[in-house]
Amino acid sequence: MDYKAEEYRLIFEHAPIxxxxxxxxxxxxxxxxRFVEIIGSSKEKLIGLNMLALPDSKLVxxxxxxxxxxxxxxxxxYHAVTSGKIIPVRALFAAKFNDERQFSCGIGIIxxxxxxxxxxxxxxDSEEKFRLVFSHSTDGLLIADSEGRVTDWNKAYETITGIxxxxxxGKYLWDLQYExxxxxxxxxxxxxxxKQMIKTALSTGTGAFLNRPIExxxxxxxxxxxxxxxxxxxxxxxxxxxxxxxxxxxxxxxxAEAKIKALLEEKSLILKEVHxxxxxxxxxxxxxxxxxxxxxKDPVAKDALLTAAGRVHSMMLLYEKLYTGDVVGSVKAADYxxxxxxxxxxxxxxxxxxxxxxxxxxxxxxxxxLQSLGIIINELITNAIKYAFPASQEGTISIDFxxxxxxxxxxxxxxxxxxxxxxxxxxxxxxxxxREGFGLTxxxxxxxxxxxxxxxxxxxxxxxxxxxxx
Numbered sequence: 001m002d003y004k005a006e007e008y009r010l011i012f013e014h015a016p017i018x019x020x021x022x023x024x025x026x027x028x029x030x031x032x033x034r035f036v037e038i039i040g041s042s043k044e045k046l047i048g049l050n051m052l053a054l055p056d057s058k059l060v061x062x063x064x065x066x067x068x069x070x071x072x073x074x075x076x077x078y079h080a081v082t083s084g085k086i087i088p089v090r091a092l093f094a095a096k097f098n099d100e101r102q103f104s105c106g107i108g109i110i111x112x113x114x115x116x117x118x119x120x121x122x123x124x125d126s127e128e129k130f131r132l133v134f135s136h137s138t139d140g141l142l143i144a145d146s147e148g149r150v151t152d153w154n155k156a157y158e159t160i161t162g163i164x165x166x167x168x169x170g171k172y173l174w175d176l177q178y179e180x181x182x183x184x185x186x187x188x189x190x191x192x193x194x195k196q197m198i199k200t201a202l203s204t205g206t207g208a209f210l211n212r213p214i215e216x217x218x219x220x221x222x223x224x225x226x227x228x229x230x231x232x233x234x235x236x237x238x239x240x241x242x243x244x245x246x247x248x249x250x251x252x253x254x255x256a257e258a259k260i261k262a263l264l265e266e267k268s269l270i271l272k273e274v275h276x277x278x279x280x281x282x283x284x285x286x287x288x289x290x291x292x293x294x295x296x297k298d299p300v301a302k303d304a305l306l307t308a309a310g311r312v313h314s315m316m317l318l319y320e321k322l323y324t325g326d327v328v329g330s331v332k333a334a335d336y337x338x339x340x341x342x343x344x345x346x347x348x349x350x351x352x353x354x355x356x357x358x359x360x361x362x363x364x365x366x367x368x369x370l371q372s373l374g375i376i377i378n379e380l381i382t383n384a385i386k387y388a389f390p391a392s393q394e395g396t397i398s399i400d401f402x403x404x405x406x407x408x409x410x411x412x413x414x415x416x417x418x419x420x421x422x423x424x425x426x427x428x429x430x431x432x433x434x435r436e437g438f439g440l441t442x443x444x445x446x447x448x449x450x451x452x453x454x455x456x457x458x459x460x461x462x463x464x465x466x467x468x469x470x
Contacts, residue, residue: 018110024095024103026052026063038112040085054081059091066093066106075113088117140247144173146240148198160228160249162221173243174198180218182225198232202241205234215250227254282316285309307382307439310344314378315371317343331370333401334362340374341399344381353394354385361402369468372446373401373410379439380412380464388416388462410466418458 012019018035022028028049036043051063056079062072072093079086090113095106134141140157144150153168161180168176174194181190201207213229220226227250235242286309293305317340337360345354365373381397389395400411440456443464447454452468 018108018112020046020108020110022051022063022093022106022108024067024106026050026067026106035110038087038089038110039080039083040087041080041082045082049082055079062091063093066095067103069095069097069101077117088113140245140249142168142173142245142247143235144198144202144243144245146202146237146242148172148174148195148202148243150176151242157247160220160226160247161218173245180220182217182219198243201232201234202243205236205241207232207234210234227251279316279320282312286312286316310347310382311375311378313343313347314340314374317374330364330366332362332364333370333373334360336370336374337377337399337401340377341381341397344378345385348382348385352389352392354389355394355396357396357398359398359400359402363403363408365408369408369450372450373466376410376443376446376466377412379443383437383439384412384414384416384462388414388418390417392416406469408468410468411463413461413463415461418460419456419462 013032015032015034018032018038020028020031020035028047028051031043031046036046039046052060054060058076059074059078062074065072074089074091074093076088077086078089078091090111092109093106096104098104134152134154137154138156140160141152141154142150142157143152150168150171150173153163153165155165157168158164161176163176163179172195174191177194178186178191197207197209201210209232211231211233213231215227215229218226218228229248229250231246233244233246235244289305289309289312293302293309296302296305317336338358341356341358345356377399381399384395384397388397396415398411398413400409400413402409444454447466447468450466450468452466455465455467457463457465
């Protein structure tokens with residue numbers, strides 16, 4: 001047995017790459033199983049195939065070169081005629097000649113490079129997509145290498161800065177940024193700081209300014225002052241850290257924001273002026289009612305006028321809080337109710353010492369809701385001052401307001417003589433036996449406006465509880 005020949009046969013048959021032999025006419029004489037597998041055909045179809053007659057002109061030229069005594073290299077997508085399969089392959093063809101330059105045999109080595117080919121193709125596709133996005137982005141985009149030199153500078157960056165891509169490429173990023181800095185901020189210290197920040201970010205991959213939008217102003221090469229949003233980020237690579245930058249011209253947005261802010265401030269001033277005028281008009285009404293009351297000899301008529309003035313005064317206090325508040329259209333209960341209670345006590349003629357106990361949760365309410373609550377509180381405190389302490393030298397009035405889940409609860413209580421059953425409503429307002437006074441009737445009407453429920457009890461004083469949704 002020819003052991004050498006057997007050894008070559010085993011290598012030929014079991015090699016992990018495709019192998020074939022061909023004659024001086026380019027006809028395949030034999031091939032191994034791996035070649036059959038790569039082509040996706042059969043030995044019966046492949047052996048005897050004339051490769052010089054194949055439609056792939058590039059492969060034919062490579063094979064001719066091998067038959068002429070050279071070596072032919074082929075790489076690309078091969079369309080197999082025996083199977084219809086399209087395979088990315090790398091092939092080497094070579095022929096052996098004897099001393100008389102007579103053809104002896106030809107060998108073909110074929111490798112399936114599908115994985116490398118499609119990986120490279122995917123990379124090319126990805127790079128092309130990136131290039132298209134980079135080039136056509138409306139945001140300014142740049143890339144600088146590990147040394148800080150600009151390698152990519154898109155059209156939007158050209159438009160914003162006025163510096164062309166050809167001029168920017170190869171320059172240090174900090175020099176380009178310094179060129180666009182505001183004239184009043186330019187100094188050697190600023191340039192050194194810019195350089196150090198970028199170089200540190202490139203070497204360490206970190207920096208306080210990275211990955212967050214920073215709004216600032218710059219000057220383009222044309223001298224135009226622009227508001228910009230600038231973001232810097234690190235791009236890790238096999239060649240070290242690269243520096244990426246995104247630049248957005250926000251001048252139009254900033255101008256629009258300034259206009260909107262000015263309009264909102266103007267609107268706020270107008271609303272405050274309206275509330276101020278209403279407050280002044282209410283003050284005039286209060287003064288007229290008070291002056292009219294002073295001319296009255298009938299104590300009942302005088303009291304009615306002063307009570308009406310007190311009601312208007314509670315509304316005026318609300319408008320005063322609204323006028324001086326930061327939020328137009330709403331007021332915090334803790335800012336309004338305690339001041340209202342104290343104002344009622346200060347402006348009501350009392351002959352006894354009244355001690356107020358006030359507990360108000362700091363919740364924000366709409367003006368309409370607080371206005372109704374103010375009228376209710378005014379009526380209940382005024383009634384308590386007038387009727388709860390007929391034979392006392394001192395008394396206590398408690399006001400408690402808080403939110404319980406989704407319900408607002410107002411409690412006004414005193415430790416006076418308590419309300420009699422005859423003072424509480426009997427029947428309807430149209431009936432003769434309706435005995436409730438105007439104050440309590442007004443309280444009930446305000447409670448109905450708030451879609452609330454009213455509970456009046458008399459046990460060691462009077463306790464009125466209002467529950468509403470606000």
